[in-house]
Amino acid sequence: MQNAKRTIDVHILTGFLGSGKTTLLTRLLQHYESQGRKAAVVMNELGDVNLDGLAVESDVPMAELLGGCICCSIRGDLSLELKMLIDQHAPDVVIIEATGAANPFEMIDGVTETSMYAPIELKSIIAVVDGPELLARSRSGGQTFKLMKEQICCASQLLLNKVDRLEGDERMQAEQLMRETNGYAPIVATVRCAVDEQWLDVIVNGDGGKVHAAAHESGADAESHTHSHDCRPDCDHDHHHHVHESHAHVMSLTHFLERPVDSHAFEAFLRALPDNVYRAKGVVTFRDSETASRFLFQYAYKETDFIRINPQGKVNDVAVFIGEHFSREAVLRQLTALEQAE
Numbered sequence: 001m002q003n004a005k006r007t008i009d010v011h012i013l014t015g016f017l018g019s020g021k022t023t024l025l026t027r028l029l030q031h032y033e034s035q036g037r038k039a040a041v042v043m044n045e046l047g048d049v050n051l052d053g054l055a056v057e058s059d060v061p062m063a064e065l066l067g068g069c070i071c072c073s074i075r076g077d078l079s080l081e082l083k084m085l086i087d088q089h090a091p092d093v094v095i096i097e098a099t100g101a102a103n104p105f106e107m108i109d110g111v112t113e114t115s116m117y118a119p120i121e122l123k124s125i126i127a128v129v130d131g132p133e134l135l136a137r138s139r140s141g142g143q144t145f146k147l148m149k150e151q152i153c154c155a156s157q158l159l160l161n162k163v164d165r166l167e168g169d170e171r172m173q174a175e176q177l178m179r180e181t182n183g184y185a186p187i188v189a190t191v192r193c194a195v196d197e198q199w200l201d202v203i204v205n206g207d208g209g210k211v212h213a214a215a216h217e218s219g220a221d222a223e224s225h226t227h228s229h230d231c232r233p234d235c236d237h238d239h240h241h242h243v244h245e246s247h248a249h250v251m252s253l254t255h256f257l258e259r260p261v262d263s264h265a266f267e268a269f270l271r272a273l274p275d276n277v278y279r280a281k282g283v284v285t286f287r288d289s290e291t292a293s294r295f296l297f298q299y300a301y302k303e304t305d306f307i308r309i310n311p312q313g314k315v316n317d318v319a320v321f322i323g324e325h326f327s328r329e330a331v332l333r334q335l336t337a338l339e340q341a342e
């Protein structure tokens with residue numbers, strides 16, 4: 001343990017759906033392991049299954065908060081799970097991966113609430129920003145753009161990710177937008193969250209940047225902290241009115257697949273998902289691949305990714321869809337057709 005007071009560092013990973021949080025989490029975990037520091041993870045997913053957990057080594061202590069969002073419906077559970085993780089595993093550091101739809105301000109309160117009765121310190125709030133999506137949303141505006149700005153606004157470290165999908169001066173435009181929303185946090189541009197050693201050292205050994213002052217104050221004043229953030233002047237967040245509304249429009253669908261599906265038909269189905277389904281992920285068995293292989297699939301904004309997996313323990317085939325006002329029935333109908341096709 002490096003801290004004289006034996007406080008446990010807590011880092012929050014925020015960022016919109018599919019921006020690259022789990023990708024960064026796996027890099028951070030590798031780094032902690034190489035430094036001989038014990039990391040634990042709190043995973044929060046909107047769906048009913050923890051698919052991101054499959055990307056994490058099984059010896060990393062992990063608490064799962066499923067079927068809701070840390071920032072509202074299961075906020076109390078965050079404190080409880082955090083305390084239990086610490087008591088049972090005595091980690092040096094805890095990384096909290098929020099759902100992409102989480103409002104970071106409420107989460108910061110959740111963590112600092114815990115700091116009243118557990119020796120933890122919120123070290124950094126890292127926002128992973130999906131560059132192409134940020135630009136697209138800035139043009140259309142709306143609730144999602146507002147939520148993205150809130151996530152950027154409260155960060156102490158900013159990653160502009162997916163720069164491989166930005167062209168011309170788009171990278172500069174995205175950086176400018178981030179800078180207008182948060183004039184303080186350092187910005188690093190990445191592909192697949194490939195941060196350099198220097199950045200990792202700042203997170204692991206340094207203070208992780210300046211975390212919102214109110215986050216620490218709230219630990220000392222249980223009565224008044226709930227909505228008392230003194231937000232940065234360049235953030236247009238309205239704490240009293242849209243804290244819960246900002247992602248109330250986001251919905252999820254979890255479907256357990258009972259049969260293997262054809263890989264080509266499944267990929268075509270993903271690619272044809274309506275625009276208001278932002279994110280899909282899950283585990284499928286492809287009947288047309290040799291020895292009926294299982295794959296972890298990822299879909300984010302029209303891009304698909306398949307990784308062959310061999311999950312430990314019992315993991316059902318499942319597909320989770322996250323988006324805004326999409327037709328659950330239509331998606332379910334197509335999935336059933338895929339399962340029943342000969």
Ligand SMILES: Nc1nc2c(ncn2[C@@H]2O[C@H](COP(=O)(O)OP(=O)(O)OP(=O)(O)O)[C@@H](O)[C@H]2O)c(=O)[nH]1
Pocket residue numbers: 015016017018019020021022023024052099100161162163164165190191192193279298299300303304305
């Ligand atoms: N083209 C491109 N794809 C990326 C990049 N970073 C991550 N991805 C892909 O984007 C998808 C989502 O990445 P994740 O790390 O799972 O994103 P996430 O933020 O954890 O997603 P949620 O937990 O669902 O919100 C995956 O298919 C990644 O392989 C990048 O820099 N460029």
